[in-house]
Structures are given as C-alpha cells and as structure tokens.
Amino acid sequence: MFTNVRFITSATNRKQYPEEGVCEFLFCGKSNVGKSSLINALCNRKRLAFVGKTAGMTRLLNFYSTGQNIRLVDAPGYGYYEKKKNDINNFENIIREYFQYRSDCKALLLLLNIQRDVDDQDEMLLDMAAEYKIPAVIVLTKADKLSNNQRASRISKLAQQLEIDKQDIHVTSSESKQGIEELYQLLVDLSQES
Numbered sequence: 001m002f003t004n005v006r007f008i009t010s011a012t013n014r015k016q017y018p019e020e021g022v023c024e025f026l027f028c029g030k031s032n033v034g035k036s037s038l039i040n041a042l043c044n045r046k047r048l049a050f051v052g053k054t055a056g057m058t059r060l061l062n063f064y065s066t067g068q069n070i071r072l073v074d075a076p077g078y079g080y081y082e083k084k085k086n087d088i089n090n091f092e093n094i095i096r097e098y099f100q101y102r103s104d105c106k107a108l109l110l111l112l113n114i115q116r117d118v119d120d121q122d123e124m125l126l127d128m129a130a131e132y133k134i135p136a137v138i139v140l141t142k143a144d145k146l147s148n149n150q151r152a153s154r155i156s157k158l159a160q161q162l163e164i165d166k167q168d169i170h171v172t173s174s175e176s177k178q179g180i181e182e183l184y185q186l187l188v189d190l191s192q193e194s
C-alpha cells in the first residue's frame with residue numbers, strides 16, 4: 001500500500017497541473033462506484049479522497065503524491081446526477097485535456113461496480129484513452145457484495161462486454177481488501193516500465 005500520501009492540488013486545466021516528471025494514474029468511475037473508498041484503501045487512509053467531495057471540488061482533478069515516484073489523480077465521478085449535457089461535455093473536456101497534454105499519465109484506471117453493466121460514459125472514457133494511446137486498467141469494485149459464483153459470472157459478463165480477457169480484470173473490495181495489495185503492486189510495476 002501507499003503509506004505517505006498527500007493531497008497536492010486540484011486542477012480543471014493544464015495550467016493548474018502540478019510540476020511534471022512523476023508517473024500518474026487517473027482514477028475514473030461513476031459516482032458511487034466506490035472510487036474514494038478504493039483510493040483510501042490503496043493509501044491505508046480513512047478519509048483522504050473524501051475531502052474533495054465536500055469542498056465543491058468534485059468538478060476537478062485532484063492530484064495526490066504517494067511518497068514514491070507515483071501520483072494518483074482522482075477524476076470527478078460521473079453518471080447518475082449528470083443529466084445535463086453541459087456537465088457531460090465539461091467532464092469530457094477535463095479528461096481529454098489531461099490525456100492529450102499529460103505525458104506523465106501512465107494509465108487510466110476505470111472503476112466499474114461488479115454488479116452493474118458497462119454504460120455509455122464508461123465506453124466513452126475507454127475510447128478516449130485509446131484515442132490518446134493511454135492503457136486502460138479495468139478495476140471492479142465492491143466484490144464483497146457477491147458470492148464466489150456470482151462474482152465469476154459477473155467477471156465473465158463484463159469481460160465479454162469490454163471485449164477483454166478475464167485475466168485482465170482486477171477484482172477489488174475496499175470492504176474486505178480483496179485485490180487491494182495486488183492493485184498497488186500493479187501500479188508500482190507499471191510505473192517502473194519505461
């Protein structure tokens with residue numbers, strides 16, 4: 001786990017990003033997918049990633065340093081509450097600008113609730129990452145909510161929807177801590193690839 005995580009700054013555009021030169025992972029997912037809980041679990045903290053939720057910073061990218069050569073970048077949650085086209089466009093623009101101009105971005109971590117199907121906005125993010133040649137890591141959340149059998153069948157279904165191999169899906173639970181240490185290790189490994 002990351003043990004020395006600190007909030008650096010929030011940004012909506014590239015002028016506000018922190019200094020370059022550190023490998024970054026962008027965390028995206030629908031509101032309520034469990035993104036804050038996952039980031040907190042990865043960092044062994046309780047309320048780190050919840051700070052932005054209460055301070056009107058939910059329309060921003062929040063950058064965290066980890067004490068290692070890795071930064072975590074928390075994107076605004078999307079979905080459920082965003083019926084307005086403006087909000088969706090605004091979100092898309094923030095992410096597009098980040099992918100386009102941030103050469104430090106090593107991968108998109110797309111979080112999906114293990115109990116829900118992939119939707120248009122999830123697909124839009126995957127397409128955008130592909131467009132800018134950013135690798136995508138699929139992370140399923142809330143795995144503790146299902147039995148082993150249900151879990152296996154959901155993983156198969158989602159792999160099919162995403163047209164990827166089951167082995168490439170990372171199954172996690174912030175509640176039981178399943179897959180958290182493995183995800184941490186994956187980020188460390190990816191950060192060390194040239």
Ligand code: GDP
Nearest residue numbers: 031032033034035036037077142144173174175
């Ligand atoms: P965010 O909106 O994506 O940041 O989601 P949160 O981390 O705030 O989580 C949304 C809700 O899902 C909260 O009630 C969490 O307690 C719950 N939750 C998050 N992760 C898990 C998990 O791994 N297992 C279970 N059972 N609930 C979770």
